[in-house]
Amino acid sequence: MENTNLALGMLFQLFQSLLVVLLAPLLMGWVSQCRAWLQNRSGPGLLQPYRMLRKLFLKDAVIAFNASPLFRVTPYILFGCMWLAAAIIPIIAVDLPFSPAADVIALVGVFALARVFIALAAMDIGTAFGSLGARREMLVSFLAEPALLMVLFTASLISHSTQLPSIVGALAHREFVLYPSLAFAALAFVIVLLAENARIPVDNPNTHLELTMIHEAMILEYSARHLALIEWAVSLKLFAYISLGIALFIPHGIADVGKWDALPLSIAALLAKLVMAGAGLALLETLLAKVRIFRAPEFLGTAFLLAVLGLLIHILLGA
Amino acid sequence: MSYTVQFINLLAAILLLISFAMLSQRRILSLINLFAWQGLVLSVSTFVVAYSTAQQHLYFSAALTLLLKVLVLPWLLHRLIRKLNVRWDVETLINIPATMLAGIALVIFAFNLAAPISQLAEGITRGLIGIALASVLLSLLMMLTRRKAVTQVVGFLAMENGLFFAATSATHGMPLVVELGIALDVLVATFIFGIFFFQIRETFDSLDITHMEKLKDD
């Protein structure tokens, strides 16, 4: 029995890992498509990111003459980090074999690791845009990371654990309670999500306007398979963040320990939540306007404020 | 926790959030709207407390809050800023992040100050004194950081809102005669502030109180 469970668990872990890596570009495509619809355009279609990846993989890579090995390995590290993050977040079941690794603080660490590498690689070539982008990225993340940690601490305090599976377990199976602290944390999380994934209003993923771009400035020197991996990693990152949000704030429907028969339902629930989240993200991006880079700290400060307030309110009111 | 308690907690959290929003709001018009929202939250929470504790006079004070703080005072302020032609004024705020950090520090201070009292309170009121005190202190901070007469007054009125929240949530409302007296005072104060705005503008050609820092002991 033990063994079958473990084997089943491994199977599902593998399934989730593959699922996320394959679904992530689709989610990206869905967000772009929704934005297109909201802007009254017909849009490139859901599968556009896959076409993009294929095109990039088929091209020959061009690498700057003075690039160091760091520049070459970064896309792989980035991809690996994001895949790992997206794979271990419990989105369909809470006790998959890898889930003990899904500690929220470790997760933040994985994101930070990827960020350090991409920033270093951006500065590696020595172009003006690269270091400009890297500096801006560090500014944004310097402000977003504490906010994210505060959000996670609020959830941890409510569930008395920093392990994502236990958090999800605790939050999914409570009776309905209004948690103002969680509501604040959710708001803060949305802001962090926008900032960390280079979305409007902090960054615009669709333009290469040198005065405002952050993320695009860092990857200007990449081409072909490297760029493909980075783009894929970016979509995985968005996927990971959205799944984290789902796990923390709408965990209802995630399958429980050992209840394998609930899995199909939980997968269906997950897909529905992803569709909703993608549409919501597109709506937000359409409604908001890009802020000046110097206003970004204020925007992220709001996230930090909300997260801290959530934490304080939880401590004071126990709610 | 019963649903009413949860709901009041939620309203308290929103009240605190609005206090922060006011602290960082640059536009006078939006500030007044935020003030009206704060009044609405206050009124709803009073109503919920009245419902859950079955205290008749609290219904009355909820209605009074709705009338005074959601309708009359914002209306008066809207009228004032239209007449004074400062409706679209934007205030330059210095260093919002630092103000926010100071605000968070104040909230922590308020929570600590109120902690021993929260221990004593039972049921519905637990922790709410801390939030009320925090929003009072935040309004105080707002008054300190503002340089326009109108926004200072909004800060003053917001502070009164925080106090009112303390009164309803912590003590289920002061005796009615006191509440009526306080409401009257606030209303009269707003009128006097209005008179002042015109006098100040007539004398200084502006509502910026930086013009009014001449009296000092040198």
Added chain:
Amino acid sequence: MIDLQLLALLLTPLLGGGLLAVFGSRRWAAELNALMSFLTFAASVALTLRVVEAGPQVAFGEQFFIDQFNVFLVALTAFIAFTTSLFSRPYMRVEQDHGRLSTPMLHLYYSMYQLFTFAMLVALSANNMGIVWVAMEAATLTTVLLVSLYRTPASLEAAWKYFILCGVGIALALFGTILLYFAAERVLGQGGTALLWTHLNEVKGELEPTVLKLAFIFLLVGYGTKIGLVPLHSWLPDAHAEGPTPVSAVLSGLLLNVALCAVMRSKVLVDGSLGTHFAGNLMMGFGLLSVVVAALFLSRQKDIKRMFAYSSIEHMGLITFAFGMGGKVATFAALLHMTVHSLTKSAIFFAVGHAVQKAGTQQMDNIRGMLQISPTVGWGLMLGTFAILGMPPFGVFASEFLIITTAMHDYPWTTPILLIALGMAFAAIFGKVQPMVFGETTAKPLPHPPALLPVFAHLLLVLILGLYMPPYLADWYRQAAALLG
């Protein structure tokens, strides 16, 4: 019976406010103002006699409460309000002739003056701590427009500062009141009685100490802003200097006392609940700081009304300090000092008002030789200054002597601080007033002296209190001191 008497006391100024709101522009408005103030004073005397005879009383369904402590303040308030109305009649007329005030401004002044008296009397006599708060706020509201009566930039600034600072202070006091109610509710149950001071006083031992401690801090800081305790004093010199002189006189002489009365009511409750000297220590600290800081600032003043405003801060600090020390003697001395300070300070402001009118400036460097211009004003100013500086045989000397000897006995370390501060205040004020009175001037003497009856009446009372304390008055103070513990 007591209901009727109290009703007469409170309704007279309210009625006066109403009448003057209608007739404030008439030629006889000043006389009406004085008449209503006199009637209020008469009502307060009747009430005082009654309370001295029959002891503490409650009235109007216990909403009002009169005991030896507040009835003495009621009488003092009504008396000084009356004399100030006498003083303001010729004074305001001259201001009007000089074109500094228009008839509508005077209209506002007269009606607000009566309402201010009303608010103070309610604040003093209310039993409900919530009503005390409401009345204190009302007293601020009625005076804030009086401070800006001249509509000069400086007066507007002063009034704005006064409004905002006192508004903030009084809001903190409301929080303290809410906390007090919170504690009381747990003992007395919900409803009207939980804010009534008489009820609170009976159960003060059962009130939750932690809550009361916090409540007292808020009440002291809140009402302390109105008392003008350092570091919350910064509105006070401005408001006194820029407002019309009669307003300065009543602010200094009366409003500060009323705020202190509210603090003392709270202190009694907190002491009963805590059983420690916590409230007293806080008050001593604030009081001592006020005395020292005010003494330091006194020597730097150039404006005469500003200087005497700082002197008020100093004296209120001294009174707060004395109340903080507690005990029969110190409280007795504090009550006496309250009386003589109010009388003397308002007398000084009357004299200063005339002097400023004659000199046409408030800058002390430009006021010279008042004795030559008008001997009555000069002597009034000089004697008032002697009195406020605590020279024997004036009453201030007696009360300050009592305070300092008590301090020497109970808290010896404070004595040198107090003595140095008082010495500095003496040097500063005397050094500045002396040339103003005795200096050389080229101005012509006035053909006929201004009416300074209120000044000399106040100073005479202060002198009498210094030389001979009537036994019934001493007894009265003693009873009040016993009430405050």
